[in-house]
Amino acid sequence: MWYMPYMRVRSAVQVYAYFAVGISLVAIALRYWPGALHLEGQDQRLHSFHVDVLALIAGSAALVGGLATVLGLNLASENDGHLEIAWTKPVSREGYALGVFAVDIAAMVVCLFITVVCVAIVLDVYTGSQAVTFGPNPELLRVLAFCGAPLCVYGWIAALSASIKHNRGAVAGLFWPLMFVVALLHVVPIPVVHNVAAVLNLFNPIEIYSSSDSGPQPSPWSYAWGWALAVIMLTAAVLQWRRLQL
Amino acid sequence: MNPIAIESLSKRYGTFEAVRDVSFEVPAGSICGLLGPNGSGKSTTFKCMMGLARADAGNISIDGGPPRPAMFEHLAFVPERSALYDRFSGATHLEMTRRAFASYDAGRAKAMLEIFSLDPNKRVSKLSKGQRTALGLVLAFAIRPRIMVLDEPASGLDPIHQRAVLDLLIEAAAAGTAIVLSSHQIGQVERAADRVVVLKRGRVVLDGDLDELRGREKLVEAVFAGPFDDRPFAMDPRIRRVERRGPTLRLYVHADPDGVMRDVGALAPVSLNLLDQNLEELFFSAVEEPRPATLEVR
Numbered sequence: 101m102w103y104m105p106y107m108r109v110r111s112a113v114q115v116y117a118y119f120a121v122g123i124s125l126v127a128i129a130l131r132y133w134p135g136a137l138h139l140e141g142q143d144q145r146l147h148s149f150h151v152d153v154l155a156l157i158a159g160s161a162a163l164v165g166g167l168a169t170v171l172g173l174n175l176a177s178e179n180d181g182h183l184e185i186a187w188t189k190p191v192s193r194e195g196y197a198l199g200v201f202a203v204d205i206a207a208m209v210v211c212l213f214i215t216v217v218c219v220a221i222v223l224d225v226y227t228g229s230q231a232v233t234f235g236p237n238p239e240l241l242r243v244l245a246f247c248g249a250p251l252c253v254y255g256w257i258a259a260l261s262a263s264i265k266h267n268r269g270a271v272a273g274l275f276w277p278l279m280f281v282v283a284l285l286h287v288v289p290i291p292v293v294h295n296v297a298a299v300l301n302l303f304n305p306i307e308i309y310s311s312s313d314s315g316p317q318p319s320p321w322s323y324a325w326g327w328a329l330a331v332i333m334l335t336a337a338v339l340q341w342r343r344l345q346l
Numbered sequence: 347m348n349p350i351a352i353e354s355l356s357k358r359y360g361t362f363e364a365v366r367d368v369s370f371e372v373p374a375g376s377i378c379g380l381l382g383p384n385g386s387g388k389s390t391t392f393k394c395m396m397g398l399a400r401a402d403a404g405n406i407s408i409d410g411g412p413p414r415p416a417m418f419e420h421l422a423f424v425p426e427r428s429a430l431y432d433r434f435s436g437a438t439h440l441e442m443t444r445r446a447f448a449s450y451d452a453g454r455a456k457a458m459l460e461i462f463s464l465d466p467n468k469r470v471s472k473l474s475k476g477q478r479t480a481l482g483l484v485l486a487f488a489i490r491p492r493i494m495v496l497d498e499p500a501s502g503l504d505p506i507h508q509r510a511v512l513d514l515l516i517e518a519a520a521a522g523t524a525i526v527l528s529s530h531q532i533g534q535v536e537r538a539a540d541r542v543v544v545l546k547r548g549r550v551v552l553d554g555d556l557d558e559l560r561g562r563e564k565l566v567e568a569v570f571a572g573p574f575d576d577r578p579f580a581m582d583p584r585i586r587r588v589e590r591r592g593p594t595l596r597l598y599v600h601a602d603p604d605g606v607m608r609d610v611g612a613l614a615p616v617s618l619n620l621l622d623q624n625l626e627e628l629f630f631s632a633v634e635e636p637r638p639a640t641l642e643v644r
Contacts, residue, residue, distance in 0.1 A: 103442040104431060184429035187398055189446045190419040346398040 101191050102199040104182075105174060109207040116167050116211050124218040128225050167211050168250035169272045171204040172257025175341055176268035183346060193342045201258070201334055208250050245323035249309040252326045255333030256305065262337040263344055279306050303329060347410055348373045349493050349524035350395070355404035357390050364390040365548040368404070372524045372541065374492075377515060379535035379556075380528040381629055382545035388528040389426055391545070392497050395526075396423050409493060417493075419449060422486035426497035426528075428470075428478040436466035436473075436481050440488065447489045455488035461510050476502035487514060494518065496527040500534060512538045536625040544632045552632040556625065563623045563631065564603040568595045568615035575613075582606070586631040598623065598631035 175197060178186045186196060253275075261271040283306045285297035301307035308326045350372035357364045365387035372378040380388050393399035395406055397413035409417045430439060436459070444450045459466055462480035470478060479502045486494060494515075500508040508531075515538050519525055529535050535542065542559065544552035552559065563586075570593050579588050579597055584606055589596040595615075599606050607620055623631065 101446050103438075103445045104434070107434060107438060107442075181427075182429050182431060183398065184396075184423065184425040184427075185431075188396060188418050188421075188423045190415050190417075191446075192415045195415075345400055346393050 101189060101196070102203050104185075105200045105203045108174065108177070109171065109203050112167060112170060113207050113210055117214055120211075120214050120218045124222050127222045131225050164208065164211055164215055164250045165253055168208060168254040169257055169275065171207060172254045173261050173268045173272055174200050174204055175258055175337060176261035176264045176271070179263070179265050179344065180268065183344070193344075194338055197262075197338045197341045204254065205251065208254065212247060212250070245320065245327070246309060248323060248327040248330060249305060251330040252305040252308065252333075255330035255337070258337035259333040259340070262340040279304050283307050283310070305329075347407060349409055350378075350495075350526055351405075351407040352391070352395065353405040353407075355391065355394055355406060356402050357387075357394055357399060358402055359390075363548055365394070365545070368543075368545070368548070368550055370541075370543045370550065370553055372526050374524050375519050375522045376541055377519045377525045377527065377539045378541040378543060379539035380526055380543050380545065381532065381535060382528075383633055385547075386545040386633075387548040388545055389497055390548075392423070392425075392495055392526075392528070395495060419447060420489075420492040422489055422491035422494045422496075424479075424482045424486050424494075424496045424499050426501070428475075428482060430470045430478055430481060432471040433469065435469050436464060436484070439470070439481065439485060440466060443485050443488055449489045449491075451488055451490050454490060455484060458484040458487050461514075462507055474502070476504060476507070479503055480507060483511060483514075487518070491518075492523055494523055494525045494527075496525065498529055499527055500529065500531065508534065532626045532629055542625065542628070544629055546633045552628060559628055560622050560624070562600065563628050564599045564606075565621040565623050565627060566597040566599055566603065566606050566610055567617075567619045567621060568597075568610050568613070569593050569617045570595065570613070571616045574615075578609075579606075582609075587634055598627065600631075 178200075187193060189196070191199070257272060257275060260275065261268045264271060282297060282300045282304050285293055286301055286307065288294060288297065302325075305326065308322055308329070348371040350370075352371070353369050355368040356366045368387065368391055370378065380391065382388050390399065394401040395408060395413065406413055409420060411417070440455055443455075444452065462477075462484060464477060464480055464484065468477075470481070473481065479499070483499060486496070496515075499515075500511050503511065512534055515525055515527070519538075527535070527539070536556070539556060541555050542552065543550055554562075574595065576588055576590055576595055579585050579595075584599055584601040584603075585597050586600050587598040589598070595610070597606060597610065603620055607618065611618055
């Protein structure tokens with residue numbers, strides 16, 4: 101029933117995997133380049149690694165975020181000339197949309213796994229087996245909660261684009277700049293702007309999932325809200341999808 | 347109940363009334379031709395039948411109930427415009443159909459590919475318009491549907507494959523499939539269909555069994571030696587359309603042809619004939635502007 105969404109996602113995952121593996125190979129090659137910096141773990145904790153390594157991790161996260169942005173447009177791409185096929189199968193519109201979501205989310209899980217493996221290998225190469233550890237981790241719940249970030253982005257994009265027939269790329273293109281601007285408005289020292297931005301940022305994935313060494317870490321409630329927002333947005337996408345007509 | 351039953355269907359897009367009070371039925375084993383000029387409401391009717399658009403009023407019954415997902419297990423819809431995925435091949439589309447429909451018949455699909463000389467490994471983006479139409483038909487026939495709804499099914503096909511489509515439709519109808527198709531090629535519809543519904547500006551202007559229509563709708567053709575007055579016929583309720591070509595008067599009659607013959611005979615023409623109408627004449631008499639649309643061609 102969801103073979104076409106699967107085929108579409110398969111291509112996206114393939115491209116993602118090529119990028120992830122390619123970046124990792126480049127990183128590994130740089131490690132052995134004459135004069136390359138050899139990073140040492142300071143206290144066996146991931147956040148203590150050199151900023152370059154963190155940049156690599158951030159790059160990987162951006163890839164996942166990018167994938168969520170691309171996959172979030174899948175209902176819109178069905179709406180761009182394929183509804184006569186998508187809606188004439190023995191499955192309800194809601195069922196079809198939920199199936200598309202399931203396929204897309206599975207793809208994001210696969211890509212997260214690819215990212216983790218690639219980052220682990222690169223860290224291992226850079227630090228001489230000091231970085232990657234296995235076993236019980238008290239931060240596991242926080243890490244899993246953070247995995248809601250791409251889902252939140254995916255839900256937002258799906259909700260914004262589900263009823264769009266053409267120009268769905270504009271949604272993806274404008275989403276991130278808009279979210280960054282709203283996030284930056286939060287620090288504008290004008291009370292009205294600050295307050296409006298504070299409300300808007302309740303729905304901003306960047307603010308929900310952002311943290312810094314100097315500021316407070318997001319609370320478990322913030323992560324839970326991120327997951328809830330994803331569910332709300334996906335529901336909004338389904339509601340739009342079922343109301344569409346040719 | 348007939349597999350397809352449409353009753354008083356109406357649909358508006360904003361202020362535009364796409365279809366109004368459209369009713370027709372298609373029994374099992376029957377082919378119904380839905381005819382009409384561009385913008386007459388054929389595609390809108392199909393969209394409402396398939397649940398792709400919401401009807402504003404009326405009842406639609408497909409396979410014994412309102413449009414619903416389960417009906418598509420035994421229903422094939424071929425839209426006017428190709429909805430295929432450009433970046434995927436015919437084989438991928440067939441695999442999609444195989445996975446979605448329990449009734450998919452791989453042997454049938456293979457035979458259909460051969461009939462239409464299609465390479466399943468070609469991407470849709472590399473296919474011509476006719477080949478895309480053909481692929482849509484392959485997907486439709488591959489599930490051996492009980493109901494087929496085809497919007498311009500032969501569009502872009504060469505004459506050989508157009509004929510193949512008609513043969514396939516006739517064969518499917520003989521096996522009990524209820525088929526409704528639209529086409530601008532009246533000759534094709536006349537060859538395949540046993541019923542026709544003609545739409546004009548969203549309304550049904552002609553509907554019925556093709557043989558009955560041919561028997562009911564007559565053409566009175568008279569040739570005059572000198573001047574004659576055709577104005578009385580322009581307002582005659584028995585006459586759909588009046589056409590005047592030089593000395594020849596043609597009256598498309600839908601009631602009381604014998605009475606019309608008597609009235610024309612009273613004008614003393616040099617020749618007077620009562621003819622059956624073919625589908626093309628039926629179509630034009632139904633959709634061209636009525637009186638006072640006396641057409642004079644000199």
